[in-house]
Amino acid sequence: MGKQKLKVLLGATALAAMAGQAPAGEFDGITLQAKLIGGQQYEGLYARIAEWEAETGAKVDVISKKNHFELDKEFKSDLAAGTLGWCVGSNHSSFAAQYPNLYTDLTPYLSAEDIAAFVPANISASKIGDALVMLPRAQFDVSVLYYLKAVYEDEGNKTAYKEKTGRDLAPPDTWEEFKEQAIFFADPPNFYGTQYAGKDEAIVGRFYELVVAEGGALFNEDWSPAFNSDAGKRALQWFVDLYDAGAVPPGTTSYLWDDLGQGFASGTIALNLDWPGWAGFFNDPDSSKAAGNVGVKVQPAGSSGKRTGWSGHHGFSVTESCEHKEAAASLVAWLTNEDSQKLESAGGSLPTRSAVWEHVLQEAQSDPFRAEAIAAFQAGAEHAFPAPQTPEWIEATNLIYPELQAAILGDKTVDEALADAAEAVDEMMQENGVY
Amino acid sequence: MNENLQHRIRKYLLKALHFVALFIAMAIICVPGLWVVLNSFRPTVEIMAKPPVWIPNELNLDNYRAMFGAVGEGGVPVLQYFTNSLIVSVTSTLIAILVGMAGGYAFARYSFKGKAGIFIGLMLTRAVPGVSLSLPLFIVMAKTGLIDTHLGLILVYVALNVPFTIWLIDGFFRQVPIDLAEAAEIDGCTRWQAFWKVEFPVARAGVASAGIFAFLTSWNEYALASQLTRSTFSKTMPVGLRDFTSEFTINWGGMCALAVLMIIPALILTFIVQKHLIAGLTFGGVKG
């Protein structure tokens, strides 16, 4: 009896203490179920959920924590089974278009000012049609060029390159030059000029951005395939040439992001187009042989003068079936507010709020590598464009990537591969009733 | 004399050959596994080094420390996963063995109409591809509220293991001469007593090995578990391995550390159950 009383009393004081900080009880008694992305770089932010709980009186119950691919599978299963009682979900701009009916439009729950504080490009990539289906967190991804500085400082390399091409050796600014240098640096099997993601959505994304940089497009307005074009052929030829010349590891068509990151960190890759999350990893002597030797530069441009810039970002969404949308939207806004983004970007990821970009640039001043990286990413972000915003995107990538691989490995010519891929995508789009 | 010597030389040669072959076989079995164990003590930079580092410069417990550390700093709710795995695997194995013993005994000792058909039918349930099963199973489980519970996973694993257990135990019961049980019955035992006193001890080896298989299947199953679990409340260790992969990275060292934690209990259990395996088998061998 006495014990119970004490507990009640303690509970009451705890509540009172919280009430002192903020107008408590806005969402008293509400429990929100959330499905959040798990993993090192994402979970630091979730510590802030407790603060939000204290402020609003609501409770958050994280019912699932998985990586994005597993979450994607789970969302699809939920849609199929109708198990949509949860409220808040992690989302990604490249996946979001696949579930157009799952998430609600957040616009009614936010002020125009709130929305304007985000980088406009990120907001537009968070929309399906006019519906703002997610609020971006400080996990913005665009790839820039990482390179080994030593390779460019080597006198032997400098003279040999000058002799060969008549130009001075400097980190490349076009993809043509990139290719030339990668082939020039390669010394298999001990050292490679570069590498690229070789499978799944990853290689299609890389191909996509190169097609754009070459002045083409992946899809027409009506979502019919447009990549079987001169720009598409030039883009694919770039991959093929690097592979044929032995400038990339022969296993590159089996690589995904982790293999690429580990590869560059092993110090055996000269040039590497990669994501912001790796910057700290590459320059950390505990994780990387390339530490202290890493240069970062804005990504090169294609023959059209346009730079590559396939980008994506993480965010949080509220389900259409959520019972407490107000509360859920408040949580989502909390997890993406300025303090949250500052906290998260301190870990090395890129923010999606203009004010936080300023903050991050300020913070980086004291660390020359960090400053160089942030400057490169800021420049890179200006050229960023999202993955094609169609529910069919992921399915299309699964049809395209085996054909790209076939061309790279020499099973098919570039023309054949693109024709086959375009035909398969066209057929799929028609079958799915897109046109 | 000469012949004797020749004979002895031949015997030693054969022995040496046997030893070498055994050593090579065991090496092939062990190396990829021990490589994982070794990696769990090494920093990733050394595992992925090029040129390779053959003799580890540095062995430490960093991966383990990180794993048990706080969330956000590499921590993974290992103990929770471990408990989940243990509850699910042990319970489902026990149930599968009981159900399997009943079924196996029925097939081994009774003849009835449609026996072959039922038998094949049971076995075929194992042939169903996981993909065709996992989604409808998810829907059924979701409708009955068994998603993300131990019970849901236990049910699935029992179903997964029962055909195998029946088959294996059936095979072992067939090895037990039927006269043994009949003799016991003549001595005044009921069928039930005869089973436990005479047939079961002989077939114990079969039960033990079926038990090992069922336990290891449940302990290591991934595809269905990843579909039917979601939070730390029910996630098992194989699903937990995926905590070390994120969109861009794989923490291979950390994954190895968790893998070691998965392997050790399985190894210990196997070693213990082996005793029963031997006891049962020897008896069967002598009597057979």
Place this chain on the structure above:
Amino acid sequence: MSRFRPPVWFVLLLPAIIILAAVVLIPLILSFYSSFTPYKLTRPDTLYKWIGTFNYEKAIKSTHFWAAFGRTVLLLTIALNLEMLMGLGLALLVNKVTYGQRALRTIMMFPMMFSPVLVGFQFKFIFNDNVGLVNNALQSLGLTDKAIPWLVDGQLAFIAILTAEMWSATSVFAILILAGLFAVPRDPIEAAKVDGCTPWQSFRHITLPYIMPFIYIALAIRSLDVARAYDIVQIMTNGGPARRTELLWTLIGRTGYIDAKMGYANAMGYISIFLAIFFTVYFFRKLNAARSELGMAG
């Protein structure tokens, strides 16, 4: 008033039947139905649209499907036979050991402790062309100065997958066959020795018939399980590159979950179930034949 008393065998089998019906049969009926619809996970209403055998026709006309089918059969055949032979060899080796056999048996089962997901990652790193264990070893020993693209070259990737699969599964054969070896009676072998039979003869005519049922059990169980090697293949190559290692299971998995086309995926699944049925029935027949040779048929 005679109450109906079900036969004992039925009561004994009932728990197994109930649980399998609940966990396998009901979901199976659901998925079988969905294979006649354009069921797309992200659009649940598509489940109610009947399109007849469209998915089946599409699968049967798809060259990718048949290529994957053929490759799966090939992998199945090679893997099972090699695993069986190596398992038999291993069991015989261990069986001969008199001292420390218990420890050896545990070591023999070591790979069984590794979850297939883990085996996938493990061999993916072992066969990595740039920093992988195999290439590093070959290069350090001076056997090659090239980075062999294990997971890219069609045949090498097949071998890599086969190696991973065999590493993880040979133990299953070994332990079952070893159990069979223990059940072989000593007397006939002794008698054969006295009669002057060579070791090979007594193995061939006495031991082998005794362990044959165990071999077929192992084969049948494994033939269904290889089909589940999905975890390993999915992580090592995911069917790539350029569909060179595409197996039914990676193809179906991708179609069903990533493309979300569950209806079509299930149709392919049902066609390939025939594959499994064929193998199961085949080994079941063999098992019965082996048993009747020993007078254990029932």
